Amino acid sequence: MTEPIGETARVFRFAPSPNGFLHLGHAFSALFNRKLARACGGTLLLRIEDIDPVRTRRIYEAALIEDLDWLGLIWSGTPRRQSEHMADYRGALEGLARRGLVYPCFCSRGDIAKNCGGGQDWPRDPDGAFLYPGTCRELTSAQQKTRIEAGARASWRLDMAKALGEIGGPLSYREFHEGDAARIVTAEPSAWGDALIGRRDAPASYHLACVLDDHAQGVTDVVRGADLEPATGLHRLLQALFGLGAPSYHHHRLVLDDEGRKLSKSKSSPSLRDLRRQGRSAADLRAELSRRMQVEL
Ligand code: GLU
Secondary structure (H helix, E strand, O other), X not given: OOOOOOXXXXXXXXXXXXXXXXXXXXXXXXXXXXXXXXXXXXXXXXXXXXXXXXXXXXHHHHHHHHHHHHHOOOOOXXXXXXXXXXXXHHHHHHHHXXXXXXXXXXXXXXXXXXXXXXXXXXXXXXXXXXXXXXXXXHXXXXXXXXXXXXXXXXXXEEOHHHHHHHHOOXXXXXXXXXXXXXXXXXXXXXXXXXXEEEOOOOOOOHHHHHHHHHHHOOOOEEEEEHHHHHHHHHHHHHHHHHOOOOOEEEEEOOOEOOOOOEOOOOOXXXXXXXXXXXXXXXXXXXXXXXXXXXXXX
């Protein structure tokens, strides 16, 4: 007799960065994660993406927890703070270094711009940065050592050609949309060139920490904004290099301002706390987001 196959419990996560106050776009993403998790009896986790020592502030972390609580979100387990897992990221990065898949890069932004011939026609990555011209890829270990001994601090770049060679064929992931059949999407990691996966001041970039944490937290469904869709190709490559399975992805539409621009912490879109101070209730914001995004939250 065959055993019935049980549905695996699905795990969703919301993963804000504490580098500013949350705005309506974050509220939508968090509430939409909750909606999709509820619809399948899944769990919803919170992850604090605080590896950036320059922009991260504890006050923003406290504020985002308070704002999400105000919105009525309840998380399974304790939130995971990335800054508490640096040793794991370092271990993973060193593993890639031993396999010759990453190399230290000593270039400043200015160096890169210079080495891109001023940059006018130089190709850019999906974030709009110049594709890395490969300057440090050819340094010998003696040259690397000399720079480190002279006090230079390196970031770490993935050798894209080697990484793709190691995988040896196309990668894909599953993109699901409520009510529609899932699509299989071909990952396009090469759009990132030799992507930065270890920061100068932390042993991971967003990409590396995100992939390792989605795995560590047992995430089965990544629901995030369409602005992060290009990053998924790179994430899929990192998963394959580490021998990790891929979650399913859903990249949702972004909440736009009245001029059709993406909301942003830095362009001072009204924060959830501004709206709260203006007397808006959580139920009121949820109803407004449901209306604007045409999805019942
Ligand atoms: N921390 C990222 C942000 O706030 C989100 C990362 C993700 O959902 O993968 O934009």
